[in-house]
Amino acid sequence: MADAPYVLDAKGKDLRAASTELKSKLAKDSVVVKNASHLHGLCGGLKSGEITIEGNTGDYLGVVNSGALIKVPGDAGRYVADNMTAGTVIVEGDADYGAAQYCYGGTVVIKGNAGDFTATMNKGATIVVGGDVGDEAATYMVGGDVVIGGNAGKNLGNYLIRGSIYISGEWASLGHNCAAGDVDADDVRKLETLLKEYGVKADAKTFRKITPVSDKPFYSH
Amino acid sequence: MATVGAFCVTLHEDKCINSRMPGKCATCVEICPYGVYSLNGDNEVTVQNYNACVGCRLCAEFCPENAIRINPAESELVSRYPWTLGTVEEIHHKALTGSYGLRGFGTMGGPTPHFDGIVVVPSQLSSPAPRDKYREECNMEVVIGEDTCEKPIRLQYPFIFPAMSYGALSREAKLALAIAAARTGIITNTGEGGVVEEEPYYANGYEMPDRKRKIWEPGGYLVVQWSTGRWGVSADYVNAGDAVEVKIGQGAKPGMGGHLLGDKVTEDIAAIRGIPVGSDALSPCRYYDVVEPEDVKKQVEFLRDITNYQRPILMKLGPSRPYDDVRAAALAGVDAISIDGLVGGTGCSPEVVTQSVGIPTIALIGPAVRALKDLGLHRKVKLFALGGMRGGLDAYKAMAMGADGVGFGSAAEIAMGCRACMACHQGNCPYGITSQNPKLRERLVPEEIGQRLANFINASAEELKILTMLSGHSDVKELSEEDLRALDVNTAAITGLKLVGYERPLPWWENGNAK
Numbered sequence: 001m002a003d004a005p006y007v008l009d010a011k012g013k014d015l016r017a018a019s020t021e022l023k024s025k026l027a028k029d030s031v032v033v034k035n036a037s038h039l040h041g042l043c044g045g046l047k048s049g050e051i052t053i054e055g056n057t058g059d060y061l062g063v064v065n066s067g068a069l070i071k072v073p074g075d076a077g078r079y080v081a082d083n084m085t086a087g088t089v090i091v092e093g094d095a096d097y098g099a100a101q102y103c104y105g106g107t108v109v110i111k112g113n114a115g116d117f118t119a120t121m122n123k124g125a126t127i128v129v130g131g132d133v134g135d136e137a138a139t140y141m142v143g144g145d146v147v148i149g150g151n152a153g154k155n156l157g158n159y160l161i162r163g164s165i166y167i168s169g170e171w172a173s174l175g176h177n178c179a180a181g182d183v184d185a186d187d188v189r190k191l192e193t194l195l196k197e198y199g200v201k202a203d204a205k206t207f208r209k210i211t212p213v214s215d216k217p218f219y220s221h
Numbered sequence: 222m223a224t225v226g227a228f229c230v231t232l233h234e235d236k237c238i239n240s241r242m243p244g245k246c247a248t249c250v251e252i253c254p255y256g257v258y259s260l261n262g263d264n265e266v267t268v269q270n271y272n273a274c275v276g277c278r279l280c281a282e283f284c285p286e287n288a289i290r291i292n293p294a295e296s297e298l299v300s301r302y303p304w305t306l307g308t309v310e311e312i313h314h315k316a317l318t319g320s321y322g323l324r325g326f327g328t329m330g331g332p333t334p335h336f337d338g339i340v341v342v343p344s345q346l347s348s349p350a351p352r353d354k355y356r357e358e359c360n361m362e363v364v365i366g367e368d369t370c371e372k373p374i375r376l377q378y379p380f381i382f383p384a385m386s387y388g389a390l391s392r393e394a395k396l397a398l399a400i401a402a403a404r405t406g407i408i409t410n411t412g413e414g415g416v417v418e419e420e421p422y423y424a425n426g427y428e429m430p431d432r433k434r435k436i437w438e439p440g441g442y443l444v445v446q447w448s449t450g451r452w453g454v455s456a457d458y459v460n461a462g463d464a465v466e467v468k469i470g471q472g473a474k475p476g477m478g479g480h481l482l483g484d485k486v487t488e489d490i491a492a493i494r495g496i497p498v499g500s501d502a503l504s505p506c507r508y509y510d511v512v513e514p515e516d517v518k519k520q521v522e523f524l525r526d527i528t529n530y531q532r533p534i535l536m537k538l539g540p541s542r543p544y545d546d547v548r549a550a551a552l553a554g555v556d557a558i559s560i561d562g563l564v565g566g567t568g569c570s571p572e573v574v575t576q577s578v579g580i581p582t583i584a585l586i587g588p589a590v591r592a593l594k595d596l597g598l599h600r601k602v603k604l605f606a607l608g609g610m611r612g613g614l615d616a617y618k619a620m621a622m623g624a625d626g627v628g629f630g631s632a633a634e635i636a637m638g639c640r641a642c643m644a645c646h647q648g649n650c651p652y653g654i655t656s657q658n659p660k661l662r663e664r665l666v667p668e669e670i671g672q673r674l675a676n677f678i679n680a681s682a683e684e685l686k687i688l689t690m691l692s693g694h695s696d697v698k699e700l701s702e703e704d705l706r707a708l709d710v711n712t713a714a715i716t717g718l719k720l721v722g723y724e725r726p727l728p729w730w731e732n733g734n735a736k
Binding site: 015016019040041044045046047059060063064065066078079082083085097098101102104117120121123124139140142143161162215216218 | 457459497501503510512520523525526
């Protein structure tokens with residue numbers, strides 16, 4: 001890997017042109033992308049590589065990510081890391097509506113705040129939000145971990161089926177099929193590792209853990 | 222329970238093995254999904270509840286002695302409507318249980334306008350002369366994505382197998398569809414339940430993943446679906462097929478997501494969908510990652526990017542507001558649009574939804590075609606009509622109304638052996654089509670049933686060819702509304718087709734204000 005990253009100026013380029021250039025450079029360089037706020041779905045389906053998106057990002061950044069490391073020093077648009085299956089997406093600032101939806105695996109870290117419907121239908125990813133999340137976070141989750149360093153809005157974890165939600169602050173209301181309890185020693189170890197690794201300031205021991213009440217909340221069996 | 226009391230069940234005791242030797246045979250008791258038959262304390266078969274019979278005749282087919290007769294009962298619609306026995310029983314069921322009815326398959330019975338209200342106009346003196354079906358050629362090829370992607374799809378016939386998921390269907394049924402698609406050069410579709418390992422290379426005609434020797438000519442295509450549940454979706458999944466279909470809705474239950482009950486979520490299905498064994502897999506009714514119309518366009522764009530601009534992107538719509546929905550889909554930049562009508566089927570849905578939600582297929586095609594024409598995209602963005610298509614005759618009518626092709630979903634299930642018992646959701650399909658039970662699935666041999674499906678497609682293509690040529694055309698793209706007439710005022714009013722005898726469209730169609 002070369003010392004200095006390749007700088008891709010996306011100004012005036014469409015998704016195809018920017019994406020083709022990005023993919024051709026990623027094989028041997030890390031890439032810094034500038035002026036890409038008009039591109040939606042950039043870094044889609046990448047299996048490896050390291051990309052930094054400077055400035056505002058478009059929507060669907062890193063959709064179906066399959067192994068790349070994507071860093072956003074600023075804020076992310078809507079649906080960042082949508083349907084990710086592997087890799088890491090780190091947003092230093094805030095994320096707009098619907099961050100990390102439909103994820104199967106990998107890690108998404110949003111150090112600031114995240115919007116409504118964050119981590120909807122999480123099926124196995126680790127999703128860490130340092131700040132607050134909006135309403136309806138972790139809706140219909142069927143697996144994985146969602147860690148919230150701040151507060152949550154209304155209907156947190158609605159119709160949780162499997163997986164765990166860890167939250168340090170308050171929630172406005174819990175969704176259906178959710179029960180709040182205390183973290184155990186294993187949870188604390190897991191949280192301490194995550195919080196330390198991603199620089200989130202919170203005390204792992206003070207988190208509450210939200211888990212599903214029933215395995216099959218939709219139809220009674 | 223719309224069919225309650227609609228059939229008389231007769232057991233001929235002189236033929237029935239059980240009536241001669243109680244306990245020796247109870248095939249009808251085992252096979253009936255509705256408990257019409259039962260064994261009494263002496264192991265004798267009795268007709269316990271003939272009111273529950275839906276007329277599928279599974280029992281008659283499986284009876285080793287041909288001892289069962291099922292006959293339609295005299296219609297109560299005449300004497301008791303609206304308080305027919307079916308309605309009375311349905312209200313009793315709700316009152317007793319507090320729950321509504323769930324079932325599989327599509328819209329049954331009722332007043333749904335359908336293609337039977339339309340006839341084909343043959344060619345005589347005043348139109349181009351008929352073509353010879355036996356000795357002249359007829360072009361039926363449809364190409365999807367010719368100008369937009371590097372690997373367009375070239376359908377040998379204007380047919381597709383629409384989306385039916387692994388989970389709703391068995392693995393064997395999915396593979397049979399893939400083999401049939403390969404043998405006939407058409408499309409099969411993963412549905413939204415992830416991709417079965419063999420599906421991509423089977424659909425292309427190869428028995429082995431190395432793709433060295435094609436054994437099913439000419440080879441077909443696999444469409445992978447991108448849907449609201451996003452089950453099993455990854456970058457590899459999106460690239461596993463020959464096209465990606467964005468599912469917005471379906472005919473059997475537009476406005477609702479797919480339902481796969483936990484009983485059908487086996488280890489294999491759970492692994493492919495990436496969810497826990499036995500958990501209900503309920504797809505959301507909408508995309509959580511779409512909050513404004515522009516987002517759909519962005520999704521189409523990034524799907525093109527993830528597939529390296531090689532493969533067509535399709536879209537599937539339920540039957541809602543066909544003009545505006547098809548317009549929006551075309552503006553999102555897709556290469557083909559499937560629009561599914563009211564009659565479309567499903568593996569499991571609330572009965573009221575399957576039965577009465579959505580616009581009938583024949584009323585969708587006209588507005589959908591006008592939307593494409595208004596954008597200058599008719600015949601460029603391909604339109605497939607789905608929902609209750611039974612064969613080449615329905616296909617001809619849909620295509621003369623302006624569709625580029627049609628999909629056979631329920632008809633494909635029937636071609637696999639299904640008798641439309643409407644109990645897909647129970648998971649006990651005796652043909653192994655919609656069951657995940659290994660003993661029942663054993664009955665479905667993919668190669669054999671794939672051949673049945675291919676036969677059905679070939680025969681339907683021949684029907685389409687006959688009709689196309691006798692109406693004076695040698696290419697299915699030449700078909701037009703002039704090749705059709707409506708048989709009744711209602712059909713003429715809905716479709717804008719010329720009414721037989723009147724030989725013109727009904728007056729309000731002639732001012733050109735139709736949407």
